[in-house]
Amino acid sequence: MKTVSLFLLVALMSLVSLTVKAQSAPRPTVIGYYSGDSVKVSRYPVEKLTHLIFSFGHLRENEFFLNKRKDTLLLQNMVALKKRNPSMKVMVSLGGWSGCATCSPIFANADNRKVFARSVKKALVDFGADGIDLDWEYPAIQGFPGHAYSPDDRANFTALIKALRKELGKRYEISFAAGGFTEYLEKSIDWKQVMPMVDRVNLMTYDLVSGYSTISGHHTPLYSTAAFPQSVDRAVTWLDSIGVPVNKLVLGAAFYARIFETKDTLDHGLNRPASFKRGLSYKDFRGLTDSAGFTRYWDAKAQAPYSFNPHTREFASYDDSASIALKTKYVWQHHLNGIMFWELADDKESGGLLDVIDETLKKLF
Structure with missing residues (x-):
């Protein structure tokens, strides 16, 4: 009887400790990128976001530039959503996968950097936005094919x-x-020099198996495996090991699937010779159901779902409600700044993955 009572007391103390910890810690940021329709953005539950990022602004010569026909209306509508969520920050983003063709040569010049910074501030003031997110893919290493890069x-x-x-x-x-x-x-x-000057870094812990890969695999796994070491946890652990403040790290999640066509059907298509076939938004995941010939599997090591169609030899890697909940809990457990995702336009307008993030955080805070 005493043993049972002691067990209950320890369990109660642990619960109280976790509750106090959750109450004292700041609620994580929830950041969504958006590059979709300027009208449809208002259909999403933006009340569940702390940040909404306009994607993407452009570099015209040495200035930040918005396409007047499309970009201006979208950014205006995004800023207008702050009436529904006054505490939400609206950020503008520069670049994207194919949007930084001249970043390397332009930003090599000090005068160009000053002009660019002034043009960013003007855009933020003109539109009533709250900051900039740089999406240069990538400094110093090869990114989009043909884009310049330099050490x-x-x-x-x-x-x-x-x-x-x-x-x-x-x-x-x-x-x-x-x-x-x-x-x-x-x-x-240069993490030591950069991090004191920024509010946070959004880790693109997705596309870790890219469209150029010749092997299928998890493109956004929480943990590493022997077959594929890249993962959310590896990126966070490595940055922590060199002194990057974890409270400035934002974990990245994918609201889409990457689908590969494998050469065979071994191991349900996981880590097999393959070629990238297409992407698929979470809102269209009915195309990955049993009725479409797919079977869902769970990799307990990677803590990641995947699906395979043996008839078409299509392998799909993605985040779903289970992996999103785990990633959200990981943010809390490791005291990270928050969770972000690409992108809001890929989600369902209701009952989607953003709702899973919000529901998970409500249980923790």
């Missing part, structure tokens, strides 16, 4: 952040989207 990009990226912070002051937020894979982490950024 000097690493130092120039630091200088760019410095120019932006000097121009924007403390009024506006600065973040950047960082590759979640080893080469980027080790070569692209």
Whole structure:
């Protein structure tokens, strides 16, 4: 009887400790990128976001530039959503996978960096936005095929952040989207110099198996496996090991699937010779159901779902409600800044993955 009572007391104390910890810790940020329709953005539950990121602004010569026909209306509508969620920050993003063709040569020049920083501030003031997210893919290493890159990009990226912070002051937020894979982490950024000047870094811990891969695999796993070491946990652990403050790290989740066509049907298509076939938004995941010939599996080591159709030899890697809940809990357990995802337009307008994040956080805070 005493043993049972002691067990109950220990369990109660642990519960109280976790509750106090959750109540004392700041609620994590929830950040969604958006590149979709300017009208449909209002259909999403933006009340569940802390940040909404306009994707993407462009670099025209040495200035931040918005396409007047499309971009201007979208950004205006995104800022207008702050009436529904006054505490939400609306950020503008530069670049994207194919949007930084001239970043390397332009940002190599100090005068260009100053002009760019001034143009960013003007855009933020004109539209009533709250900061900039740099999505340069990638400084110092190869990114989009044909885009220029140089070893000097690493130092120039630091200088760019410095120019932006000097121009924007403390009024506006600065973040950047960082590759979640080893080469980027080790070569692209001078973390010691950059992190004190930014509010957070959005880790793109997705596309870790890219469209250029010849082997199928988890493109956004929580943990590493022997077959594929890249993962959310590996990126976070490595950055923590070099002194990057974890309370500035934002974990990245995928609201879409990457589908590969495998050469055979062994191991349900996982880690097999394959070629990338297509992407699929979470809102269209009915195409991955049993009725479509797919079977869902769970990798207990990677803590990641995947599906396979043996008839078409299609392998799908993605986040779903189970893995999103685990990633959200990981943010809390490791005291990270928050969770972000690409992208809101891929989600369901209701009952989607953003709702899973919100529901999970409500249980923790």
